[in-house]
Amino acid sequence: MKLLRVIAPGPRTTVQDSGRRHFQKHGLAEGGAADRHAFLWANKLLDNDLNAACLEITLGGFEAEALAHVSIALTGADTRPRINGIAVAMWQTLQLTPGDRLSMTSAASGRYCYLAIRGGLQAPTLFGSATVVVREQFDELRPLARGDTLTGFDTSPAKPARMPVADRPIYGAPLKLRLIPGYQYSQFSQTDRARFLSSEYRVSTQSDRMGFKLEGAALQDPPPGIVSEGIALGSVQVPGDGDPIVLLKDRQTIGGYPKLGTLCALDCYRLAQAQPGQAVGFEVSDIATTQNERMLFESMFRNTHWNKCGDGLAW
Amino acid sequence: MISCVSDDSILIRLGESIDPDLTARIAALCIAIESQHSAWVTDVVPSYTTVLVSYDPSMIDFRRARQALVPLLHSSTEAGTVAPARSGTVHEIPVYYAPESGPDLQNLAYNKSLSVAKVIQYHTAVTYQVFAIGFLPGFGFLGSVAEAIATPRRQSPRKQVPAGSVGIANQQTAIYPKASPGGWQLIGRSPVTMFDVDGLSRLKVGDGVRFHAVSRSEYLNLGGTL
Incomplete structure (x- = not known):
């Protein structure tokens, strides 16, 4: 059934879910929501399947008209949403009735805003996922355009729910990201390793779903290119110019630049929300720590339910 | 060499330089990994000298994942257990x-x-x-x-x-x-x-x-x- 008509897609809006599995050997990107934290919260608020397809709205500017009764949730970048011109809150369920107009400004903080629809968006899937990786140019998977109609499965109202305010991320705050040293870490000079871990970087304007470039303390003497190898999420690669690039969901599957290691997945989600110019620093961590944290994070979404008031989760 | 390179992936390095004989071993290793550990392996990316194995950290932790891959790497290095080069199409x-x-x-x-x-x-x-x-x-x-x-x-x-x-x-x-x-x-x-x-x-x-x-x-x- 038809739920929403797109009036303005903003700079770029794509359908995203958890991404693909088992297709990187064909040269296909992993894809999936750039910020899995905000993505999962959007679905959780509506009691959706956690992999349900959502809209990923880059930097806001999105506008749509409701064509049916539809429950939605907005999470991620603060896009100052309004319904019929009246400001509404993010990180909670919202109810639209036919004719309602949902609008957003450009993102005040954060980069990716997630719009989840009760029951999930009905979207074309390829390679086991609805993720849209724009650079792959598949006709079936395109960014949203003005006039597109979004369809879904469910018009029953969602139970009201809102994320505890204390748990909501503050995207503008300086980031300390955790590096798991690995790959070619030992081939970087001691000076460059120290430089990377002690310097403050700024997120470059050359940042997107494929990777985030960091500027401010270029490494002086990165090792030469390597025999191409598989690139894990969060890999910190350093090309000849010395500016580190953190590779995210739409990264190429293999590559030949040397890598200092990887950022833990949870910190990749945080970095994805950083706007150009934001300060970023690094510290060393280890897999035992970050994997535990990540398992708790995933398990929290899977194994909790909303309390009666809809303002907290219970295990 | 097997190393845990991120909180959901393991890099297996089978050699240091490009070598056609290595590629047959890598292809065979990928098939073994995907068929024997389909329950938790989420992606296998072969390249010239390496295989990157991604897994679901909700299903298995890095220690057990690494442990499970070791025997497959060893059997792929034993003579006669892998098909000769260019066994593929x-x-x-x-x-x-x-x-x-x-x-x-x-x-x-x-x-x-x-x-x-x-x-x-x-x-x-x-x-x-x-x-x-x-x-x-x-x-x-x-x-x-x-x-x-x-x-x-x-x-x-x-x-x-x-x-x-x-x-x-x-x-x-x-x-x-x-x-x-x-x-x-x-x-x-x-x-x-x-x-x-x-x-x-x-x-x-x-x-x-x-x-x-x-x-x-x-x-x-x-x-x-x-």
Whole structure:
């Protein structure tokens, strides 16, 4: 059934879910929501399947008209949403009735805003996922355009729910990201390793779903290119110019630049929300720590339910 | 060597330099990993000397995942347990080699002091091996190109390389599965579909590829476009 008509897609809006599995050997990107934290919260608020397809709205500017009764949730970048011109809150369920107009400004903080629809968006899937990786140019998977109609499965109202305010991320705050040293870490000079871990970087304007470039303390003497190898999420690669690039969901599957290691997945989600110019620093961590944290994070979404008031989760 | 490189992936390194014999082992190892550990393995990315194995950290932690991979790596290094090199399919790929389909063909021949016919002869004489898939869906890195026609990438990449273009970069050759920016030296074009959404990548790591020259009309009859 038809739920929403797109009036303005903003700079770029794509359908995203958890991404693909088992297709990187064909040269296909992993894809999936750039910020899995905000993505999962959007679905959780509506009691959706956690992999349900959502809209990923880059930097806001999105506008749509409701064509049916539809429950939605907005999470991620603060896009100052309004319904019929009246400001509404993010990180909670919202109810639209036919004719309602949902609008957003450009993102005040954060980069990716997630719009989840009760029951999930009905979207074309390829390679086991609805993720849209724009650079792959598949006709079936395109960014949203003005006039597109979004369809879904469910018009029953969602139970009201809102994320505890204390748990909501503050995207503008300086980031300390955790590096798991690995790959070619030992081939970087001691000076460059120290430089990377002690310097403050700024997120470059050359940042997107494929990777985030960091500027401010270029490494002086990165090792030469390597025999191409598989690139894990969060890999910190350093090309000849010395500016580190953190590779995210739409990264190429293999590559030949040397890598200092990887950022833990949870910190990749945080970095994805950083706007150009934001300060970023690094510290060393280890897999035992970050994997535990990540398992708790995933398990929290899977194994909790909303309390009666809809303002907290219970295990 | 097996190392945990991120909180959901493990890198298996089987060698340090490009070696055709390694590729057969890598292909066999990938099949073993995917078939024996399908419950938690989420992706397997083979390349020249490595396999990157991604897993679901909700299903297994890094210690047990690593432990489970060790015996597979060991059995793949024991003699006789893996198929010999080029056990995979050998793909016959028709190519229309001409200046109108390969804009760098004449220049390459000139720089190498060869005739165009000789360049084609060198390019079609070898059964190449698929070392890796990447860059674009279905883009296979094939090697090794004869030293006589090996040539570096173009100084400035082209904004648009047509689909089917056959290029050379150093000792590698490849077919562009779809139109894309690219810096490889283009010597011809193939009408063969290298990737489609149902059949996925035509080439797999470990497969063989042989090129043969076809005429303009054969190329067009096979569905090629100019």
